[in-house]
Amino acid sequence: MTVEDVRFVVETKSELDIKNITEKVKKIVQKNDIQEGTVTLFVAGSTAAITTIEYESGLIHDISEALDRLFPKDIHYKHHEKWHDGNGHSHIRASFIGQSFTAPITDGELELGTWQQIILCDMDVKSRSREVIVKMIGE
Numbered sequence: 001m002t003v004e005d006v007r008f009v010v011e012t013k014s015e016l017d018i019k020n021i022t023e024k025v026k027k028i029v030q031k032n033d034i035q036e037g038t039v040t041l042f043v044a045g046s047t048a049a050i051t052t053i054e055y056e057s058g059l060i061h062d063i064s065e066a067l068d069r070l071f072p073k074d075i076h077y078k079h080h081e082k083w084h085d086g087n088g089h090s091h092i093r094a095s096f097i098g099q100s101f102t103a104p105i106t107d108g109e110l111e112l113g114t115w116q117q118i119i120l121c122d123m124d125v126k127s128r129s130r131e132v133i134v135k136m137i138g139e
């Protein structure tokens with residue numbers, strides 16, 4: 001069994017900055033020796049998330065609106081009493097989507113659906129620098 005560890009940084013500009021990281025992850029998988037296994041991505045941060053979507057402008061807009069409907073900004077969050085950082089909704093959004101994503105590696109390539117792209121979603125209320133940890137396990 002082989003284990004590979006690669007890290008990269010994604011700079012985000014604002015709240016709901018949604019970055020397509022698919023090509024970056026594909027290249028990392030191709031450059032490593034694992035032919036059959038899994039790749040796990042993890043974003044180190046409690047106000048960012050990783051998931052997949054069909055990366056087109058309509059859906060990018062729709063996912064932002066869905067998050068606004070499900071987890072509104074303009075309601076009271078206890079978190080604001082503690083830190084006064086105004087990002088209670090950001091934490092809840094990130095927790096619901098999750099900080100990690102796993103996909104199969106087959107014949108040395110990342111396996112995804114035809115229109116399935118991996119996205120990093122920054123939920124925080126300001127620009128951030130996000131570290132993505134990539135762990136590949138297999139042989």
Ligand code: ZN
Nearest residue numbers: 083085087088
């Ligand atoms: Zn906070």
